Every structure is written in C-alpha cells, then in structure tokens.
Amino acid sequence: MICVLLLAWILNSGNAFNDFPSLMSANASMAVVIDKGFFDSKHEYRTTVKTIHEFVTNVLREEIHSIDLDVRIFRNTKINNLRERDCPRFPDSEGVSIPLIPAGKELSQIFYDLRSHDILDWNNVNLLHDDTFDRDTISEVATAISTPLPNKKFNMVSRSLFVFKHADSQRNRKYYIKEMLEDFHVDQLGKYFLVIATIEAAFDVMEVPDSQWLYVITDSVVRNATNITSFTEFLSEGANVAFAYNSTDNDTHCDAKLMCHVQELVSALANALKLSLMIEIELYNHVSDEEFELIRLNKREKRREILKNIQIKLVDDTFASGGSCGKCLFWRFASAITWGNFFLHGKNIAHLIDSGTWIPSLGSNLTDAIFPHISYGFRGISMPVASYHNPPWQTISLNNAGEKEYGGLVFDVIKYLATKLNFTYTVLSPMSNRTLKFTQNETKSEVTYSFLTTKPGQLSRALLFTAPFAKETWACLAASIIIMGPILYLIHKYSPGTKTVGLNSSWQCVWYIYGALLQQGGMYLPRCDSARLLVGVWWLVVMVVVATYSGSLVAFLTFPNMDTAILTVDDLIAHKGKVTWGFPNGSFLGEYLKNAEDEKYHIIWERAEIHNATQAAEVIEKVKAGKHVLIDWRSTLRFLMRNDLLLNGGCSFSLSTDEFMDEPIAMIIGQKSPYTKIINAELHRMHESGLMNKWITEQIPVKDKCSDGSVNQGVDERKVNVSDMQGIFFVLFMGVAGSIFLLCCEFLWHGQQVKKRRKLQPFLS
Numbered sequence: 001m002i003c004v005l006l007l008a009w010i011l012n013s014g015n016a017f018n019d020f021p022s023l024m025s026a027n028a029s030m031a032v033v034i035d036k037g038f039f040d041s042k043h044e045y046r047t048t049v050k051t052i053h054e055f056v057t058n059v060l061r062e063e064i065h066s067i068d069l070d071v072r073i074f075r076n077t078k079i080n081n082l083r084e085r086d087c088p089r090f091p092d093s094e095g096v097s098i099p100l101i102p103a104g105k106e107l108s109q110i111f112y113d114l115r116s117h118d119i120l121d122w123n124n125v126n127l128l129h130d131d132t133f134d135r136d137t138i139s140e141v142a143t144a145i146s147t148p149l150p151n152k153k154f155n156m157v158s159r160s161l162f163v164f165k166h167a168d169s170q171r172n173r174k175y176y177i178k179e180m181l182e183d184f185h186v187d188q189l190g191k192y193f194l195v196i197a198t199i200e201a202a203f204d205v206m207e208v209p210d211s212q213w214l215y216v217i218t219d220s221v222v223r224n225a226t227n228i229t230s231f232t233e234f235l236s237e238g239a240n241v242a243f244a245y246n247s248t249d250n251d252t253h254c255d256a257k258l259m260c261h262v263q264e265l266v267s268a269l270a271n272a273l274k275l276s277l278m279i280e281i282e283l284y285n286h287v288s289d290e291e292f293e294l295i296r297l298n299k300r301e302k303r304r305e306i307l308k309n310i311q312i313k314l315v316d317d318t319f320a321s322g323g324s325c326g327k328c329l330f331w332r333f334a335s336a337i338t339w340g341n342f343f344l345h346g347k348n349i350a351h352l353i354d355s356g357t358w359i360p361s362l363g364s365n366l367t368d369a370i371f372p373h374i375s376y377g378f379r380g381i382s383m384p385v386a387s388y389h390n391p392p393w394q395t396i397s398l399n400n401a402g403e404k405e406y407g408g409l410v411f412d413v414i415k416y417l418a419t420k421l422n423f424t425y426t427v428l429s430p431m432s433n434r435t436l437k438f439t440q441n442e443t444k445s446e447v448t449y450s451f452l453t454t455k456p457g458q459l460s461r462a463l464l465f466t467a468p469f470a471k472e473t474w475a476c477l478a479a480s481i482i483i484m485g486p487i488l489y490l491i492h493k494y495s496p497g498t499k500t501v502g503l504n505s506s507w508q509c510v511w512y513i514y515g516a517l518l519q520q521g522g523m524y525l526p527r528c529d530s531a532r533l534l535v536g537v538w539w540l541v542v543m544v545v546v547a548t549y550s551g552s553l554v555a556f557l558t559f560p561n562m563d564t565a566i567l568t569v570d571d572l573i574a575h576k577g578k579v580t581w582g583f584p585n586g587s588f589l590g591e592y593l594k595n596a597e598d599e600k601y602h603i604i605w606e607r608a609e610i611h612n613a614t615q616a617a618e619v620i621e622k623v624k625a626g627k628h629v630l631i632d633w634r635s636t637l638r639f640l641m642r643n644d645l646l647l648n649g650g651c652s653f654s655l656s657t658d659e660f661m662d663e664p665i666a667m668i669i670g671q672k673s674p675y676t677k678i679i680n681a682e683l684h685r686m687h688e689s690g691l692m693n694k695w696i697t698e699q700i701p702v703k704d705k706c707s708d709g710s711v712n713q714g715v716d717e718r719k720v721n722v723s724d725m726q727g728i729f730f731v732l733f734m735g736v737a738g739s740i741f742l743l744c745c746e747f748l749w750h751g752q753q754v755k756k757r758r759k760l761q762p763f764l765s
Helices: 043-063 107-116 133-144 168-181 199-205 225-234 258-286 290-296 298-321 341-345 374-375 409-421 471-494 506-517 527-557 568-576 587-595 599-606 613-624 636-648 676-689 691-699 709-712 722-760
Strands: 007-011 028-035 067-076 124-130 159-166 192-197 212-217 240-246 331-337 351-359 363-366 384-387 394-400 405-406 424-428 445-454 581-584 609-610 629-634 654-655 664-665
Touching: 043 067, 107 133, 124 133, 133 159, 133 199, 159 168, 168 199, 192 199, 199 212, 199 225, 199 240, 225 240, 225 331, 240 351, 258 290, 258 298, 290 384, 331 374, 331 664, 341 384, 341 405, 341 609, 374 384, 405 409, 405 527, 409 424, 409 676, 409 691, 445 613, 445 636, 471 506, 471 527, 471 636, 568 599, 581 613, 587 609, 599 609, 609 629, 613 629, 629 636, 676 691
Parallel strands: 028 067, 124 159, 124 192, 192 212, 212 240, 384 424, 581 609, 581 629
Antiparallel strands: 007 028, 240 331, 331 351, 351 363, 394 405, 445 629, 445 654, 445 664
C-alpha cells in the first residue's frame, strides 16, 4: 500500500496570504491533512490522527517554541488517488513526498523517481525479464517508465516487452535467451534496453550487450551484493551498461511504518522553520525596519528555503544518524567504465563505479551519470593516434621550442572529435609514411591522382624572324624566286623588238625578283608589256606576303611562343622519349595501373620509377629541370605548387588536367571496433554542418595562378629586346662572312683568269 504524506504550513496574521509577513511578527498555522480512506478501519484512523496530533504538537512546542504556531488537523477528507500504488514525487521546489512501499514492490517507484529527476531520459525502451517475476510487477514497471510526467521534457514514445524462461540449468537458460535475442532488430526497436532479472539470468544476457543496457538485479541481497563486480568479466570494450541492485541490509532494524515517516517529516519541518526564523532575526538585527521589509525573502523564496532545509535534514538523519525509516529499502546504482580501457591498459579491463543510491525517503540520489560514457564520452582519457607527415592531410612541424606541432585536415577532425567525445590524444609516428593510408572506414574523403611537370618554358628565339611563316611557306617563297627569275628572263628575251638591256641573264632576273620581294626594285624595268604584266603580278604577291609577315612578326615579338605543356596522360606518353616519370613507394597507384584495362596505363606502369621517401628533394629538382614527371595525389601536388609559389614567388610547376584514379582517405581504427559507429556518426554530422568543407578549404590549396597548365600559356605584353632580334643579327653576320668568302673566291678566280690570258697572248717586241 502506497501513501503520500503531505504537510503544508500556512502563516496567518490577519493579512492576505500573498503578503506573506515575517515569522517574527505574525501568527502561523500548520495544517495536517489526513486521508480517511487510507486506513482500513475507523479505530486505526482515530488512533493515528490522535498520535499524529500529539506528536506534531510536542515537537513544534519543544523545537520552535519561539514561534506562535497553531496546529490544525483536517479530518474526514478525501484526497483523490492517494490510495493508488506508486506516484511521481513532488518536484523539489514544490514539496516533499515519501512513499510507503512494502519490500519487493519498490521497482516501479524507483523508475518514477529516475524519470522525475531526468536521470532516465529514454524515449523508447525494450523491457526484458525472465518468467520468475509476476505479471503485476512487470506491468507496474512498464507503467512507471511510460506514464507521461508533468513538466518533463522526455516522455516515453514506445516500449517493447520480451520474456524469457528462467530454466533450471544454465545451458537451457542460455538457449532461451539466445533464441529471443536473435530476433532483435535494434534499428527498429531502438537502442535502450531494460533487463529485470536474477543474477544468473543477467550473466547470460550480458553475452550480447549493445547500445544502453540497464540491468535491474533483484536478488543481489540474497546472493551477496558483492557479486555485482563479477559482471565486469562480461563487459566488452565500448559497452554502455549500468546496474541497479538491491543492497538492503537485512540485519539492520527497520521501521518503515507511517509514524516513522511522520516523525521524520515533522522534525525536518520544525528544524527548517527554526533555521528560517534564526536567519530572519539575524538579518533584522543588522538593518533598519524599512530595509528589512525590502530585502527579506518573498513567499516563493521562503518556500524554496524551507524545502531545501527539510531535504538537508532528511539526508542528515538518514545517513549521518543511521535513521531506520529510510534504510528499510536501499538500492545502489553502479555504472560500467569501458570506453578506452584498451588504450589505457592494452586489454579489455572494465570496472564499475558507484553512481548513486535510492531509498524511499529521499528517492534517487546520483553522484555520477548512470551512463557515464553517454554523458561524458571517454571521460578525458589520453588516446594514442598514429600519424605521419603527409600534407595537406597531416602536417608535422617543429616550433621555436623544438616541439612537434600537428596540423592538417585530419588533425582538424581529430581535435573536433576530441572535444565532442571528451578525450585527449598523443601522436605516435609509424615506421612507414604509407602504412596507414588505406582504410575501409564508412565515412571518408576521395582524392584523385594527377601528375606534376615543370612549367612550360619559352621556345628559343634565335630564329624568331622565321616564326611568322612555316617551313613550307619559306620553301615556296624560295622556289618562287628561283622559278620567277628564269621565266622573266625568257619572256623578256623572246619578246619581239625588245633589247635585253639590264635583264640579259637569268641570274640578273633572279636578283631582280629577290629585290622586288624585299621592296627594293632595280635599275632596269622590262620594256615589253608581257614582262611588265609578270612583274606587276609579282609585286602584288610581294605586297600580300610582306604585309602578312610584318603583322605576324610583331605578334611573335610581343607574345613569346611557349613549349608544349604535358596536361594529359596521352601527352605524357607522347613525351616518353624526353622525360621520365614515377610515383611514391607504397602508393596504391601501382596496383591500379597494373590492373587497368586501358593500354596507356600499362605503358605508364612499365616505364614508371618508384620513389622512396629519401628521394623527395631529388625528385622535385628533376621535375623543375623538366626531366621528370611526378605522379601523386592531386591535393599533395597542389600543396607542393603552393609552397613553391610562396618560396620562389613564381610558378615552377604545371599540374595536369587528367584525374585518372580515385582513392579513399580515412582514419583507420581497429577491426570491429565498438567506436566505429560513434566516430562515423560524428563525422557525418561534420559533413552535414559544413565543417568538413570549411576545413578542406582552409587546408587544401585552392586553385591559383599555378594550378592549371592552361593558365601558364599566356604572359603579359613585353618590350622587344636583343634576345628577340638575335636571329637577324646572326643572318647579318652570316651574310657578311659569306660576302667576304665570295670576295676571296672572286679574287682567286680573277687571278686565275689573268694568268690564263697571259699564257694565250703572243710575244710582242
């Protein structure tokens, strides 16, 4: 039978209740309301009323005799629902309530109290129990965990009930439990499980812990409460498990009857009123009457103060003085500490902590969260993190003090995880930089492979003056000069009535045509109309050729021509005789190239060089020199380009436009780790909130003027310098040298002719 004993006190001094005058100046009244329907007989009711009235009067007269307090007993009243089994307690700010609970019937009230204090904030539950419990007990518990409570944020939405056979043997019991649990669909039922069982049955259910499990051990008193520590052998890493077990001392005298609780409450109330009066007197002695009326407690504050003092007195009486009322039923809560034990001890070693108690007079009193890992994550433990220098994902540098500093996208994620899951970390360096690169984590990023080449340079400008025309064009011009000379000579020679003055040889006509091409003309012009028509047409051709050449030459002088960039895999293969290529050792790219269906990737694999970590500087210099091509993650290549831009102030590299393979990047954790779902859930929230994109933008270089090879093709306008004109000076030098050579040849030829003439002349005297 459950009862709520309510004591209300009212001050009355002729003023309105809302004025709430001070206890020093007003008469006070206490109302004791006793429900007649609570008692089974009239005799019991009358005896109890008389006893309560005498006890209350004596206590108040002895404890707070300085207050004029009138006690009034309200008889023959009927309070609705007072006889109902179990009920939520009054909120601490509104009153004090104590249930009268027979031993063995306290389970439902325990869950009412847990929910009243927001300790058990489940919105659904799966209730498991063995068949040793009667239907009424389980029904009361189910009602206690699902009944909506006033002014509470969390109310039960759904519940599922499962019963398994206790069985006589452990083997049979395990069979029944296994058969039942195999049908569980946690995604549908939820992640909250309440198990009400004996110690033996709880051991069997412990074999499959998951989500949040609260085990209620009802026979721990009979089987010795210290056995609760044996459950640690069945706790796995990462489990969220708590225990509520009966720890009542049966050897202690227990008196949980109505008058025992009446005495406790009345004594606590008297003590609270006495303390309140003493505080008022102390305040009144230090201030004036006007100030006292302004700063003294109002009605709400006075009620809060008295209720607080009542609760303190009840706690002191229960624990300090060993009160017998509150300890007739005594339950303890124990919480499992399982997260991170492997990282601390190198093996799964769980332990239990005392997280609170429950007694009828005080209800639940928790000293820690009932599920510590749900509330506090890893509880501040230090976790080892293996990493290596792999910018921009992970960067390791030394500060001015010589200490290592860690950064990059992965460490941004780890720092956020450490904050959300409440842990610190110590970084360890593996032997190989590529050991931990590839994982099968569900939440990951994708990176692609590209290749890095030297920035395309300017082509040689020694023969810049020939650049406006292609080789075929120059060949056609030379042939035209050679052909037009003899044609002009023949037309001019065989034209009727024309003397071949000045154009009397094919060689002279060739020089005339060449001079016309250079817009220099000649001393002699054709006299016949046919030859003049031919020369006129040639002049028209010369005008077009010269205009085209001049315009193109200006463009080539102002905008230098660049070497061909290697931007695609096909470009790379086309330059296989000019450059080499390779990728870092341990890269997954090798397996991809070997197994690719496209033949061009097989060519890349067959001619590729494998780079070791110690060759990084050498490889970069070879790429800058234009002798080598580096294939790696596109993000890593962009990072190298940005660093080179910051150090040298210019672009030394060109990044390919081809992205020919995707590779997953993730954090690796132990196989079947219990923290995989937790970490994945946090990573998913990072993606949804935009944090991941923010960190990627901050850590991975965005496109700049060095990112694309096509950008490198254009340059700003510039002035023409000596290097641009060097080719024509070379031609001038060759012309002068050729002229001198021909001059020497002419002298030799002329000398030979003179000697020959002298030999042919007769002797004259």
